[in-house]
Amino acid sequence: MSASEPKSVAPIERRVDAVHAVLAGHGAIRDELVVEATRVAEEQWVPENGARIVARAWTDPAFRARLLANGKAGAAELGFELPRHHRHLVFLEDTTEVHNVICCTLCSCTAFTIIGLPPDWYKDLDYRARVVRESRTVLKEMGLDLPPEVEIRVWDTTADTRYVVLPLRPAGTEGWSEERLASLVTKDSMIGVARIASPAAASA
Amino acid sequence: MDGIHDLGGRQGFDRIRHTPNASPFHADWEKRANALYGLAVRAGILNMDEYRHAIERMSPRHYLSASYYERSLTGLATLLVEKGLVTRDELERLAGGAFPLAAPSAPGRTNAVDAPRFRVGDRVVVRNEHFAGHIRMPAYIRAKRGVVVGESPPYPFPDAHAHGVAADDEPTYDVRFATSELWPNAADDAFVHVGVFRSYLLPAP
Numbered sequence: 275m276s277a278s279e280p281k282s283v284a285p286i287e288r289r290v291d292a293v294h295a296v297l298a299g300h301g302a303i304r305d306e307l308v309v310e311a312t313r314v315a316e317e318q319w320v321p322e323n324g325a326r327i328v329a330r331a332w333t334d335p336a337f338r339a340r341l342l343a344n345g346k347a348g349a350a351e352l353g354f355e356l357p358r359h360h361r362h363l364v365f366l367e368d369t370t371e372v373h374n375v376i377c378c379t380l381c382s383c384t385a386f387t388i389i390g391l392p393p394d395w396y397k398d399l400d401y402r403a404r405v406v407r408e409s410r411t412v413l414k415e416m417g418l419d420l421p422p423e424v425e426i427r428v429w430d431t432t433a434d435t436r437y438v439v440l441p442l443r444p445a446g447t448e449g450w451s452e453e454r455l456a457s458l459v460t461k462d463s464m465i466g467v468a469r470i471a472s473p474a475a476a477s478a
Numbered sequence: 479m480d481g482i483h484d485l486g487g488r489q490g491f492d493r494i495r496h497t498p499n500a501s502p503f504h505a506d507w508e509k510r511a512n513a514l515y516g517l518a519v520r521a522g523i524l525n526m527d528e529y530r531h532a533i534e535r536m537s538p539r540h541y542l543s544a545s546y547y548e549r550s551l552t553g554l555a556t557l558l559v560e561k562g563l564v565t566r567d568e569l570e571r572l573a574g575g576a577f578p579l580a581a582p583s584a585p586g587r588t589n590a591v592d593a594p595r596f597r598v599g600d601r602v603v604v605r606n607e608h609f610a611g612h613i614r615m616p617a618y619i620r621a622k623r624g625v626v627v628g629e630s631p632p633y634p635f636p637d638a639h640a641h642g643v644a645a646d647d648e649p650t651y652d653v654r655f656a657t658s659e660l661w662p663n664a665a666d667d668a669f670v671h672v673g674v675f676r677s678y679l680l681p682a683p
Contacts, residue, residue, distance in 0.1 A: 284575030286548055290507045292572035293514055293555050296564040302521040303514065311513035316503070359526050362630040364652075379486030379616050381530055382546060391502035391512075397546040400492045403485040406618065407657065410666040416496050426668035430486060432614045433650040433673030434526070435630040462498060 321390040323354050325459035329452045332443040341365050362435040373424050374439045375466030377405045378431040385436035389464045416467045439466040446474035479610050482538035487618040508547040515554045524557045527640035531612035532556040535580035556580040584610035586641025590677035600626045601682035612640035615678045622659055623682050628652035648676040
């Protein structure tokens with residue numbers, strides 16, 4: 275191949291290999307750390323974490339007040355920590371009059387230790403471009419048709435403060451245990467693109 | 479910089495490809511790319527602002543066609559070359575082909591000298607600035623008016639932190655903007671909240 279002839283782009287797997295080799299050569303990483311980091315991402319950064327926090331907030335008014343005042347301290351009460359650069363965590367309280375939805379227009383930031391790594395669609399250009407300007411339309415397209423009187427609040431994660439939606443507790447769950455309530459809470463509901471359906475309505 | 483990454487409010491995009499309960503990863507290389515960038519941050523090789531800015535500096539054509547984890551890997555590889563951990567030639571030899579990297583950076587800047595402090599309830603206006611380096615002010619709020627609804631503890635100032643420039647940490651304010659202010663008569667009725675660094679704001683006249 276001559277110097278003037280453009281090389282074809284290396285397959286992505288080979289580009290990952292190359293970066294991996296550079297970091298390993300500098301002692302910055304070892305293979306077992308890569309395995310461990312992946313295990314943590316897949317097994318520890320899961321939406322079940324946020325679901326436990328939400329369920330506690332639904333059943334314990336004093337905890338709910340503390341969580342809304344300081345989300346990081348509230349999460350820590352249940353043993354959940356944030357990465358060092360996430361210095362502030364804000365839980366956004368949905369009410370019958372207000373619906374919150376989060377996004378990151380500039381990249382794809384989330385409170386991933388609490389709600390899990392972001393889904394593909396959250397990182398897609400379409401969601402990032404549209405949700406700030408066409409929130410009601412986007413939510414409707416995604417299956418959430420909010421009554422016109424509900425105020426929509428979009429939160430764009432442009433700094434290292436992270437947001438998690440505290441969804442409305444669905445009707446028909448009176449007397450449920452925290453664990454059972456937590457099983458209803460999805461990643462989508464903590465992003466704010468879904469409300470949690472009443473289990474009675476779902477089974478009807 | 480007014481880069482391709484700054485997507486908020488751009489028109490013409492498609493319906494959301496909503497895939498409930500899909501795994502965050504779809505291939506082994508994505509898991510490794512994710513782990514490598516996280517470990518590089520933890521090892522102190524790069525910081526989050528450098529990483530985000532390296533991704534923003536990708537050519538728009540590449541940025542728009544690359545997946546999330548390819549953008550992540552490109553940002554990381556760009557910084558490894560810029561910081562002297564490897565040459566581009568060596569990186570391409572290791573990869574066995576071309577390795578597209580991001581374009582060089584413009585200079586950074588330190589905090590605004592005249593940045594006031596704000597309180598919840600204050601009316602503010604975003605400075606009408608066009609800064610070529612890293613900035614966490616989405617273009618859609620430039621010169622727009624809003625109200626402070628929250629304050630976060632101080633963070634490293636991105637415009638400096640992405641460029642190795644000395645600066646004080648500064649608070650960010652959650653500023654609430656009406657979509658009627660951001661895109662008059664051209665948006666769904668809602669409020670958009672943005673975490674805005676103190677240096678980007680002035681009191682509303």
